[in-house]
Amino acid sequence: MTTDIADTDRVDETGDAESGLRAGQRRVKQRDRTTKTRDDILLVAREEFAANGLSGARVDAIAERTRTSKRMIYYHFSSKEGLYLAVLEHAYADIRKVEAELRLADGDPVDAMRRLIGFTFDYDEANPDFIRLVTIENIHRASHMRQSSSLGRLNTSIIDTIAAILRRGQETGVFRREVDPIDLHMLISSFCFFRISNRHTFGHIFGRDLGEATMRGRHRVLLQDAVIALLRDPHAAGTAREGA
Structure with missing residues (x-):
């Protein structure tokens, strides 16, 4: 009976470890996606501002070219x-x-x-x-x-x-x-x-x-x-x- 409990504990520990690993991998992937999105926005925004200036640049155009949204851009950069x-x-x-x-x-x-x-x-x-x-x-x-x-x-x-x-x-x-x-x-x-x-x-x-x-x-x-x-x-x- 003691052995069965120990085995169960090991299974639980293994399951917890695997679950934690998967969660960590998801966080890394999410962080990578966030970084890529931010970098893409900066790249396109650089072209937009360089071509049209601060007043002439359009956030809508940046959002369209990066296939994101104004809301996402403002989430990353506030304004x-x-x-x-x-x-x-x-x-x-x-x-x-x-x-x-x-x-x-x-x-x-x-x-x-x-x-x-x-x-x-x-x-x-x-x-x-x-x-x-x-x-x-x-x-x-x-x-x-x-x-x-x-x-x-x-x-x-x-x-x-x-x-x-x-x-x-x-x-x-x-x-x-x-x-x-x-x-x-x-x-x-x-x-x-x-x-x-x-x-x-x-x-x-x-x-x-x-x-x-x-x-x-x-x-x-x-x-x-x-x-x-x-x-x-x-x-x-x-x-x-x-x-x-």
Whole structure:
């Protein structure tokens, strides 16, 4: 009789374990579905906001393209503005994530700087919707960015990376002048950004196709060479001021 009770207990324990396992698997699947739904919404919303701006973007269109509902979108993001902010955060997180994968912390500082510049150039070229999103947020004077608790921290990584490359170059005598990392980031970003944001107006005025492969390659090397020359020449900034 005791054996029968023990066997019954083992069966109950096995059944409970299997039931718990199935419940856990269901939770994982549900979490995966929720994550996929959220990611799909962010992807489509990025395209919608980049194409039409915050005011022109339609949540109905996003819901239709993701085969979900406005109610589901608002469940995940609270509001249209909340979705827009999430898109901005996701966009910046993406570029910072790919930058981190370059592993520029060690090695030759000149090569590291060239690789960073090349990456920024190529990323902006391949992601014009990112440029449009940043332009749109500038129209709003970064009012939505200011509501984010993560964007400030998220973007310190690129400044830390540039600072580390500069410091390594100065320590080895390759870079002989001090440059503020944020200033250098602005210099690199502005050229890459301008090529995309002003491509059509600049191209029309000066008769240049900034998307043409040969010109694109020339501009990529031009920016790399210009930045390295600036970092290596301690008199570059002074000369520029004297000639102004």
